[in-house]
Amino acid sequence: MDLEVRHLRVLCTIAEAGSLTRAAASLGMTQPGLSTQLRRIEAMLGGALFTRGQAGVVATPFGELVLDRARAVLPGIDGLMSDTARMVRRMSACDHVRVGSVGAPLLGQLVAAVKTVLPDARVSTRCQHSPVTLLDELAADRLEAAVLGDHPEQRLPHRDGVVLRPVAAEPVFALLPSTHPLARREEVPLAALVDEDWAVPRPDGDRTSEYWWSVCAAAGRRPYAPYEAEGRPLIELVRAGLAVSLCQATFVEVPGTAVRPLAGNPLWYRHVLAWHRDGPLARHGGDILRRVTAGYRDIRAAAPAYARWHARHPHATGPAVS
Numbered sequence: 001m002d003l004e005v006r007h008l009r010v011l012c013t014i015a016e017a018g019s020l021t022r023a024a025a026s027l028g029m030t031q032p033g034l035s036t037q038l039r040r041i042e043a044m045l046g047g048a049l050f051t052r053g054q055a056g057v058v059a060t061p062f063g064e065l066v067l068d069r070a071r072a073v074l075p076g077i078d079g080l081m082s083d084t085a086r087m088v089r090r091m092s093a094c095d096h097v098r099v100g101s102v103g104a105p106l107l108g109q110l111v112a113a114v115k116t117v118l119p120d121a122r123v124s125t126r127c128q129h130s131p132v133t134l135l136d137e138l139a140a141d142r143l144e145a146a147v148l149g150d151h152p153e154q155r156l157p158h159r160d161g162v163v164l165r166p167v168a169a170e171p172v173f174a175l176l177p178s179t180h181p182l183a184r185r186e187e188v189p190l191a192a193l194v195d196e197d198w199a200v201p202r203p204d205g206d207r208t209s210e211y212w213w214s215v216c217a218a219a220g221r222r223p224y225a226p227y228e229a230e231g232r233p234l235i236e237l238v239r240a241g242l243a244v245s246l247c248q249a250t251f252v253e254v255p256g257t258a259v260r261p262l263a264g265n266p267l268w269y270r271h272v273l274a275w276h277r278d279g280p281l282a283r284h285g286g287d288i289l290r291r292v293t294a295g296y297r298d299i300r301a302a303a304p305a306y307a308r309w310h311a312r313h314p315h316a317t318g319p320a321v322s
Helices: 005-017 022-029 031-045 060-091 107-119 131-139 208-219 231-239 282-302 304-310
Strands: 050-053 057-059 096-101 124-128 145-150 162-177 199-202 224-228 245-248 257-261 268-276
Touching: 005 022, 005 031, 005 057, 005 060, 022 031, 057 060, 057 199, 060 245, 096 107, 096 131, 107 124, 107 145, 107 282, 131 145, 131 268, 162 231, 162 282, 199 208, 199 231, 199 245, 231 245, 231 257, 257 304, 268 282, 282 304
Parallel strands: 096 124, 096 145, 199 224
Antiparallel strands: 050 057, 145 268, 162 245, 162 257, 162 268
């Protein structure tokens, strides 16, 4: 992991809050998640940055050095990004629209919608694992719109100038090797997966696995997850019969895998469309949202496991839709 500007912001937030718990709340993270990220940053820089006590956290001498440099650097970076973003907007007007996406199936729908409402605009895309990173890019005028995602009780944090609109909530499904005995079932109890080896996404910048574990705890204990992977590598671990995992309901089975609903629908994922309040897409936001939502329904119908589930639960919206 390379040091990034967002890591410097995390360190400054911790120092200003004086507490990992307060800093986590400010950053839209959990305290364990922030602690994990801090340990990674400390390992990367080569020393402890804070000491922890009953009264909170205090910067070490090494931490004070890093914080002094971070506080000197960040205002210049923020000013650079703000000034260049304003200049780009003035130069390009609506000629260039930049959109982003997490690992969700709606990027094509968003690009098509933008091209419909702004047919003369050039559209470029950027994908990130973390929805919070994309939120920050929207707030800094480096993107005009993005497809994001979150989970119940892990809602996306507020960013000034960014409009968030839910597209749909869907259940999280099990991703199994096609030869797995549970693949013969129509639905899979989450408790039946707890004793399996799991492949899970990396925790840095995304809270998906954290959400999974919080729900799995109700099944008795946290599963053993020896494999950290995402995208194609995760699928290959499952195809090889080495692990089980979870996936979005819109995921379409590839040979060697089986997608099955979880009995009782204990886990949910929410697709969210975001755009900048003052950007070139603001006046088209409602139209784009309707087009992306219609596209999502087409994607749902084209995913066999999800289509079968939806036929049985036509009115289910889950806890994430508001």
